Amino acid sequence: MSMMSGGVLLSDLEHDALTEIVNIGVSRAASSLRKMVGEEVLLSVPSIEIMAPQNAARLIGERETDSLVAIQQQFEGAFSGRALLIFPEATSFDLVKAIIGNDVPPEQIVEMEQEALAETGNIILNGCLATMANMLKRSLNISLPEVIRGDGMRLFTDAHESSDEGLVLFLYINFSVRNRDIRGYIAMLMDLPSLSALKELIACFIDRVMGDEA
Template identity: 65%
Template sequence: MTVEQVTLNELEHDALTEIVNIGVSRAAASLRKMIGDQVLLSVPSIEVVSQSRAARLISEREVVDLIAVRQDFAGPFSGRALLIFPETNSLELVRAVTGGELSVEEVAEMEVEALAETGNVILNSCLATMANMLKRSLTMTIPQVLRGNGATLFEVDSEAQTEGLVLFLYIDFSVRMRDIRGYIAMLMDIPSLATLKELLDEFIARVVGDDA
């Protein structure tokens, strides 16, 4: 199976954008409850790209080191979900989550725990909504916090003969009056992407059937 066979057509792309948009809106609502501040979102931009291209897309936007929360998911389609921030944003996010009343040292101590919890809330909301709208269910692992650049986060292996694909969701989310932005990416192999494409076609048929 080739990359071309899992490339989304316009209808599938629009359906996935709509599903992700709902998922991320729910994630933002959960985050808003955690921090008590408005969370603003851009419309998701979705591309299926190679791991090295995804790493490049992040590196073009962010020159600083990155921090990510990673959760693996399994079900009809499997993969790895990443919530990625510029590292300079991460302490600001922790400060927002913890109410802004901690010292710099306390914020640094709580950083990994608070980021893991934030990532868990956002990724779970997003993936659970996607699975639910596609009438499937997914299981997710415990979140892990990673640091590195685009190449390490997307596991770009210069020795590898073949490269995996990334469903790259670029979503700007910002917390009111704070410099916090992030990206969501899903690493999926070609069989999983092919399954996702089939499920999107089923979803489209249901929606079109309802509208007919």
């Protein structure tokens, strides 16, 4: 199945390569989180899709009735955009509890929540983006994380972005920490030139890998 999206089409091979790269990124992020939490953290990205922002917003709205919490970082370089790590609100509280540990009283968790979320988002998104850049032999500048709350529409439609121009690289993540299963999403919003640049870099990456194996 190939994914058609506003003229940027990833071949099956490119799609598989991107999924592989992203999984290496999140597994690196998982080992950084493991150091922070002091326990096993499992992270994987079972699937990646490319879609219009409004479709991503609708999809997340259908799956998650709870309000959403996202950690957002801007990235720029060979390809630019913004990355979001998104959790349903209840899940984000679970995640924070898992990270901070059970011996912290609930009223303190609320105070620490913002910071713990920003730090987790930073580790996961940075792990993902930095690994992608690294494997594609490019570098990215990544901004500091900010925590935002709202529904899918608010998260995916930014006042500065013209929504008809951009696309979302939408990644489901499976996340387990201290035996809690936490579901979330990573979304990378990019305009078409950035997505085309990414596609070209993936094609070069595939050529390099294939060249090494030949």
